[in-house]
Each structure stands twice: as structure tokens, then as C-alpha cells.
Amino acid sequence: MSIRAQVISTVNEKGIDEMGPNDLIVKYHSVDVRTRSRLIVYSNQKAVVRFQGQITGVFDPGAHDLQTPANPVSQFFARLQYSGNLPWEVEVLYVSTARHEARSEGSTQTKELVPMRYQVAYYFVISDPVKFINSIQFSELKYTVNDFAVFLSPIVDQSVSQVLNMTSLSEIYANLHKVTDAVTASLRSVMDEMGVNLLTCRIVRLEPEDETMRRIIQFTAIGLDPTTAIRARLAEIMAQRSDPAATNMMLGVPYYPINLVIGGAGVLPQIQQIPPSVKPSEKPRERREEE
CATH class of the missing domain: 3.30.479.30 (Band 7 domain)
Incomplete structure (x- = not known):
């Protein structure tokens, strides 16, 4: 059993500070805090010592000596009286005072x-x-x-x-x-x-x-009226789908595809040119001269 005083701080054995920028409370990893231990409190920290569930002291930045009943002699008698369970439980909690x-x-x-x-x-x-x-x-x-x-x-x-x-x-x-x-x-x-x-x-x-609602609000914020803002959102969705009618939706004009014919594009190769009709009463000039 060691009777040497120990150093208590947030810096571990590897020299790394266990209190990071996202930590508010860091508990010292060992509860075996012996008397005359050296308590080191760094800047932007405060150390709170809790003995058997009750807070006994608050320490500002600096070096402090702790007086606790957790010493080798008291531990020896405590193990005999409490069947091996130590009642002297001392906790050191480091609280961040940074912003x-x-x-x-x-x-x-x-x-x-x-x-x-x-x-x-x-x-x-x-x-x-x-x-x-x-x-x-x-x-x-x-x-x-x-x-x-x-x-x-x-x-x-x-x-x-x-x-x-x-x-x-x-x-x-x-x-x-x-x-x-x-x-x-x-x-x-x-x-x-x-x-x-x-x-x-x-x-x-x-x-x-809803994404569409957010985009409409953004369009109205730059000066568009609600109707134009809705068309702008629909045109945006159509453009993302590579729809050629996206520009027409934004402008609010109809869209007429180039290959639009009656009967559909599937019958386009079968359409043939129809010759002009000739009235029965009108005969060709050459044929009348021969008669």
C-alpha cells in the first residue's frame, strides 16, 4: 500500500488534458484520493470535492493540498469494520468556467x-x-x-x-x-x-x-408574386428532370413540341403527300385542244 501523496488534475499520464472544449464536468478517474494529495486546477476550471455524496470544498485555479480521511491507516480499519468496503469515498469534479x-x-x-x-x-x-x-x-x-x-x-x-x-x-x-x-x-x-x-x-x-414550401418562400423574398414563385418552383423541379417544358413553365406560356402532329408521332413516317384535287368540269388545256 503506497503512502505517497498523489497529484490530481485533468491531465492524464500521457500529458493530455481530458477536459476538452465540449466538456462541462470531468470527474477524476480515481476515487482513492489520499490525504495531502496535490490538487492542480488550471485556468477556466474549478474543482469541487465531494466526500460521501456531500460537497466539502470548491477550489479556484492553482495548487491546493487536500485533507481527506482516505489515508492508508483509515483504509485498513475501514476494511475490517465494513467487510472490505471502503466508506471513505472522495470524488474530485472539475467544472469548466469557460464560455x-x-x-x-x-x-x-x-x-x-x-x-x-x-x-x-x-x-x-x-x-x-x-x-x-x-x-x-x-x-x-x-x-x-x-x-x-x-x-x-x-x-x-x-x-x-x-x-x-x-x-x-x-x-x-x-x-x-x-x-x-x-x-x-x-x-x-x-x-x-x-x-x-x-x-x-x-x-x-x-x-x-417541406422543400417546396421553403423554395416558394425564398422566391417571394426576392420580389416574386406567389403565382410566379409557384411557377418558378415547378420549373425548377422540371429542369431537374430534364423536361424541355421547364422554360415555358417559368414564363407561363404553352409548350408546343416540334414533332406534335395529329395522330401522334408514331404515324409520322406513314403520312404521304396528297396531290391536289381536279374538278371534273375543268380539263387540262392540251386535252381540250385535241378535242
Whole structure:
């Protein structure tokens, strides 16, 4: 049994920092934290020490010495008293205090029941690591930004749907600020309870799920009237299928193929030239002279 003090940090034995840019919490890989251990906290981090499920200290960036009951002597007596199970379980959780970006996306409907797809981006900083750790649950060694976004997705979806369900399709983009305000207010209320400071929030994407509907809206945005925008979308689909009538659809004029004849193109080789008819009363001039 080793009685040497150990160094605790997010840098592993290979010199690689286990806390990446997408990580919010990194748990130290070993729970055998002995007394007089050296705790190293790097910039944009805070270390939270949890002893038997209760948080006992928060450490700022720098080097710190830990005083824990997890030493070789206490471990020896604990194994005798608790049948080999150590009750002195010490956890070191590193919490990132850097600025992070998370995104939540989903689908909702407008007042006319038109399916809409949205994506919301929000930027935040963890201001209270203790409240943040007590507000979430994670079973792995890391808690990432993606996990936090999944946790907040129902709140974002409720805020977006609350506004869009009462707004018509033609008025959505004029009331986009209402969606942003509703999402910001809901996220800020929840994040404040979790010890997270919301910096800003914005709507990254808000568009119909149907591709044709999206293209028609884009055509009307450049000044086309709805009828011309619909013809432009149909012409686009026809052009993708190599249909020669795509240009006529865009211009709104009929399309007459060159080989269009009565009876179809299949009888075209069988058509012969019909000689001009001669009336019975009119005889050729040479034949009358002979008579």
C-alpha cells in the first residue's frame, strides 16, 4: 500500500488534458484520493470535492493540498469494520468556467398546421459549480455540452411552440423577435436556478420542413408574386428532370413540341403527300385542244 501523496488534475499520464472544449464536468478517474494529495486546477476550471455524496470544498485555479480521511491507516480499519468496503469515498469534479455554445433543434407547427423546423443557439457560462452539480445527473466520467443541450431541449421546444402555434406562416418572420424573447426568458429562468449565466440567445434556423414550401418562400423574398414563385418552383423541379417544358413553365406560356402532329408521332413516317384535287368540269388545256 503506497503512502505517497498523489497529484490530481485533468491531465492524464500521457500529458493530455481530458477536459476538452465540449466538456462541462470531468470527474477524476480515481476515487482513492489520499490525504495531502496535490490538487492542480488550471485556468477556466474549478474543482469541487465531494466526500460521501456531500460537497466539502470548491477550489479556484492553482495548487491546493487536500485533507481527506482516505489515508492508508483509515483504509485498513475501514476494511475490517465494513467487510472490505471502503466508506471513505472522495470524488474530485472539475467544472469548466469557460464560455460555451449549445444548440437545440426540433419541429413545431404554425397556426395553419404547417410543420416548421427550428434551431436555437445559446451561449452560457457556469457561474456556480456547486448549484450546477446538484442540478444535473450524469453517470459517466464526463458531462458534455451536448448532454446539457438535451436536458434543455424540452424547455426550448415549449417556448418556440408557444409562439409559433399562434402565428400564421405569413407573419412568422415578422414576429421572429417574439420567439427569441420567449426562448431567452425560459432559458434564463431555468439556468439561473442551475448556477448558469445565459449570455445570449438567437434563432439560427426557422423554416418549413417541406422543400417546396421553403423554395416558394425564398422566391417571394426576392420580389416574386406567389403565382410566379409557384411557377418558378415547378420549373425548377422540371429542369431537374430534364423536361424541355421547364422554360415555358417559368414564363407561363404553352409548350408546343416540334414533332406534335395529329395522330401522334408514331404515324409520322406513314403520312404521304396528297396531290391536289381536279374538278371534273375543268380539263387540262392540251386535252381540250385535241378535242
